[in-house]
Amino acid sequence: MDNFTFHNPVKLIFGKDQLAALPGEISTYGKKVLLLYGGGSIKKNGIYDAIMEELGKINAETVEFSGIEPNPKLSTVRQAVDRCKQEKIDFLLAVGGGSVIDAAKAVAIGAKTDTDVWDLITKKERPTDALPCGTIVTIASAGSEMNASSVITNWETKEKRGWASSFTYPKFSILDPTFTYSVPREQTAFGIVDIMAHVLENYFHHASNTPVQDGLCETILKDLVKTGPGLLHDPENYQYRETMMLNAVLARNGMLNMGYKGDWATHDLEHAVSAIHDIPHAGGIAILFPNWMKHVLDETNTERFAQLAVRVFEVSSEGKSDYDVALAGINQLRAFWNRIGTPEKLSDYGITENDMEAIADKSAAAKPEYGKFKKLTRQDSLRILRASL
Amino acid sequence: MDNFTFHNPVKLIFGKDQLAALPGEISTYGKKVLLLYGGGSIKKNGIYDAIMEELGKINAETVEFSGIEPNPKLSTVRQAVDRCKQEKIDFLLAVGGGSVIDAAKAVAIGAKTDTDVWDLITKKERPTDALPCGTIVTIASAGSEMNASSVITNWETKEKRGWASSFTYPKFSILDPTFTYSVPREQTAFGIVDIMAHVLENYFHHASNTPVQDGLCETILKDLVKTGPGLLHDPENYQYRETMMLNAVLARNGMLNMGYKGDWATHDLEHAVSAIHDIPHAGGIAILFPNWMKHVLDETNTERFAQLAVRVFEVSSEGKSDYDVALAGINQLRAFWNRIGTPEKLSDYGITENDMEAIADKSAAAKPEYGKFKKLTRQDSLRILRASL
Numbered sequence: 001m002d003n004f005t006f007h008n009p010v011k012l013i014f015g016k017d018q019l020a021a022l023p024g025e026i027s028t029y030g031k032k033v034l035l036l037y038g039g040g041s042i043k044k045n046g047i048y049d050a051i052m053e054e055l056g057k058i059n060a061e062t063v064e065f066s067g068i069e070p071n072p073k074l075s076t077v078r079q080a081v082d083r084c085k086q087e088k089i090d091f092l093l094a095v096g097g098g099s100v101i102d103a104a105k106a107v108a109i110g111a112k113t114d115t116d117v118w119d120l121i122t123k124k125e126r127p128t129d130a131l132p133c134g135t136i137v138t139i140a141s142a143g144s145e146m147n148a149s150s151v152i153t154n155w156e157t158k159e160k161r162g163w164a165s166s167f168t169y170p171k172f173s174i175l176d177p178t179f180t181y182s183v184p185r186e187q188t189a190f191g192i193v194d195i196m197a198h199v200l201e202n203y204f205h206h207a208s209n210t211p212v213q214d215g216l217c218e219t220i221l222k223d224l225v226k227t228g229p230g231l232l233h234d235p236e237n238y239q240y241r242e243t244m245m246l247n248a249v250l251a252r253n254g255m256l257n258m259g260y261k262g263d264w265a266t267h268d269l270e271h272a273v274s275a276i277h278d279i280p281h282a283g284g285i286a287i288l289f290p291n292w293m294k295h296v297l298d299e300t301n302t303e304r305f306a307q308l309a310v311r312v313f314e315v316s317s318e319g320k321s322d323y324d325v326a327l328a329g330i331n332q333l334r335a336f337w338n339r340i341g342t343p344e345k346l347s348d349y350g351i352t353e354n355d356m357e358a359i360a361d362k363s364a365a366a367k368p369e370y371g372k373f374k375k376l377t378r379q380d381s382l383r384i385l386r387a388s389l
Numbered sequence: 390m391d392n393f394t395f396h397n398p399v400k401l402i403f404g405k406d407q408l409a410a411l412p413g414e415i416s417t418y419g420k421k422v423l424l425l426y427g428g429g430s431i432k433k434n435g436i437y438d439a440i441m442e443e444l445g446k447i448n449a450e451t452v453e454f455s456g457i458e459p460n461p462k463l464s465t466v467r468q469a470v471d472r473c474k475q476e477k478i479d480f481l482l483a484v485g486g487g488s489v490i491d492a493a494k495a496v497a498i499g500a501k502t503d504t505d506v507w508d509l510i511t512k513k514e515r516p517t518d519a520l521p522c523g524t525i526v527t528i529a530s531a532g533s534e535m536n537a538s539s540v541i542t543n544w545e546t547k548e549k550r551g552w553a554s555s556f557t558y559p560k561f562s563i564l565d566p567t568f569t570y571s572v573p574r575e576q577t578a579f580g581i582v583d584i585m586a587h588v589l590e591n592y593f594h595h596a597s598n599t600p601v602q603d604g605l606c607e608t609i610l611k612d613l614v615k616t617g618p619g620l621l622h623d624p625e626n627y628q629y630r631e632t633m634m635l636n637a638v639l640a641r642n643g644m645l646n647m648g649y650k651g652d653w654a655t656h657d658l659e660h661a662v663s664a665i666h667d668i669p670h671a672g673g674i675a676i677l678f679p680n681w682m683k684h685v686l687d688e689t690n691t692e693r694f695a696q697l698a699v700r701v702f703e704v705s706s707e708g709k710s711d712y713d714v715a716l717a718g719i720n721q722l723r724a725f726w727n728r729i730g731t732p733e734k735l736s737d738y739g740i741t742e743n744d745m746e747a748i749a750d751k752s753a754a755a756k757p758e759y760g761k762f763k764k765l766t767r768q769d770s771l772r773i774l775r776a777s778l
Contacts, residue, residue, distance in 0.1 A: 001403075003406075004401075005401065005403070005410075006403070007400035012393075012394065014390075014393050014394070015392025018392060212612055212635060212636060215611070218604075219600070219605060220601060223601055239598040243601060246601060250601065258401075
């Protein structure tokens with residue numbers, strides 16, 4: 001292991017009917033709440049009404065900010081920051097998945113300063129304070145509910161930036177698996193890909209002696225491979241929704257990568273793709289990840305690929321070289337993601353050879369070299385992108 | 390899973406030379422530090438000098454309180470509380486393993502009130518404040534460095550009480566595996582038993598749908614079974630010390646039992662034993678745990694025992710009943726703990742048939758019924774104790 005610091009102060013409140021904890025949790029922070037949410041599905045599935053009822057119990061004064069989009073935009077964040085200042089908001093309540101929570105984290109640091117929030121995100125200036133924020137999770141996927149990370153897209157400069165601050169840990173996150181029952185099939189499949197990709201980004205590292213972290217990674221991956229297809233057929237299965245929700249949290253709360261840093265090249269490359277074409281993040285990840293794996297796999301680094309193949313996908317190693325075992329594992333991952341109906345090719349989103357150079361430029365502009373397991377350059381980006389067409 | 394709340398704000402600072410973080414971590418809390426430690430081994434192995442050097446960098450005014458014993462005593466805690474009040478201490482720095490850290494947690498709540506600390510431990514009164522506390526771990530075992538729990542023994546009433554408070558999470562814990570190099574062979578073996586027992590106490594529950602938690606439990610157990618004997622032969626092996634230190638933390642930081650409560654009957658019974666005879670905690674646990682397992686195992690609850698046997702001890706289930714697989718697993722656990730040289734019988738500590746009734750009385754006085762996986766009574770205590778003679 002490498003040296004590490006782990007400090008995650010988020011209070012996780014997990015299970016059926018845990019929304020009842022909301023009034024008690026919020027009341028320590030103030031009366032005036034900005035409720036942030038997305039496209040309005042929470043008004044159809046009853047979650048909005050249930051939240052308003054709980055907020056009513058403490059006579060919270062609630063201001064609404066809806067319409068936060070997937071791949072949340074800087075322009076949206078800026079509007080919400082202005083709203084916080086106008087309305088003198090005490091507390092941010094983010095209801096949704098990664099996009100809404102990521103946006104809320106940016107709003108939190110933007111609302112307490114006159115500095116433009118993009119300067120904070122890009123680290124030109126450092127945040128020194130933030131509005132407190134709580135989350136109510138309605139999609140198990142990003143795991144943003146139990147970390148300080150956020151991704152915001154600036155469409156003026158076509159930049160998608162991942163960032164974090166010690167000020168942006170949610171104070172609490174309420175995770176009721178029943179709140180994810182109405183997540184559509186495609187979004188559920190994207191959630192499975194997203195969680196697996198977070199685990200896989202961590203799994204590829206060169207630190208020695210990580211048997212316990214490996215075991216946790218493999219346990220989460222195996223569970224998703226085992227239960228994912230069943231969940232897609234039975235979306236109101238409490239047990240499947242519950243483990244998926246827990247897996248999403250564990251994949252991104254910092255526990256998995258105690259003692260090493262993961263690769264994250266595929267996330268960087270996907271950010272370049274979706275900064276040019278506004279495609280679903282997990283769709284991009286599903287397309288790119290197996291191709292990143294095939295691109296970086298070589299005779300010198302087969303070990304972790306082979307371990308993944310054997311332990312997660314139960315590839316038999318009998319009579320096979322490590323390289324062949326590794327390759328079989330990658331093919332199994334692709335087959336699994338195909339089986340749950342996520343896209344395999346960039347062309348599924350209308351991305352063509354004509355877009356390759358622009359995406360590679362974007363990738364190189366954000367980071368000339370990227371990836372920790374294997375350092376990649378613009379030329380590598382192009383090769384992975386073309387293999388993904 | 391059952392509903393749960395997880396909230397663990399401890400900052401874990403892990404790895405070689407991480408003591409360098411100490412001045413920065415302490416300086417936010419004040420200048421006057423009470424350094425708590427045990428029998429003085431830290432003066433022999435250089436850890437004391439290294440700490441004093443770091444404290445010197447921030448001109449901390451350090452008061453020492455040494456001699457905290459294994460199974461820390463209420464009388465010792467009371468002395469340290471008085472010392473805090475006399476010296477107007479700002480911060481507690483606990484250097485040691487579970488005993489020193491457990492004592493420091495009690496001192497922390499006792500130092501901020503005129504209420505006697507035993508009334509706080511026994512919940513006659515509620516703590517409302519605590520001195521901040523940090524830890525430097527020198528024994529990987531109890532995992533007290535990343536939770537709010539503590540066990541204190543009152544020798545006036547012969548009661549050993551486990552307790553916790555939201556005020557007693559350490560602010561930070563520094564875990565340098567090299568600080569455990571000089572832990573004697575017997576203490577290292579006890580640490581392995583202690584960590585395994587914490588995992589096993591969690592493992593036996595009746596909640597459904599805990600595949601990820603099971604996987605993490607099994608991963609930790611497998612790692613200790615695999616590396617424990619090697620570590621005992623090679624006590625300065627950094628990798629073995631490092632995973633053991635991480636396993637100790639993960640076994641007790643609340644992650645393992647997200648979504649259920651473990652059994653903890655064996656710990657309750659061991660507390661009754663060591664309230665009468667001051668034996669090493671892990672020695673008592675090593676003796677009692679397999680006998681608890683055999684006592685509660687019956688045809689209706691073989692599943693978790695059999696899962697343990699197959700997944701951790703690689704017992705073949707071919708041609709065997711679940712009950713026989715379960716039993717084979719229990720025997721393997723006993724054999725493993727024997728192999729690392731921990732005691733098998735209460736008589737190894739001079740405990741005889743003459744002590745049985747007194748220990749059973751103590752157990753029944755503390756809790757007339759105990760254990761969550763299977764409810765036990767005084768009669769069960771006697772049977773497990775006699776099987777352990």
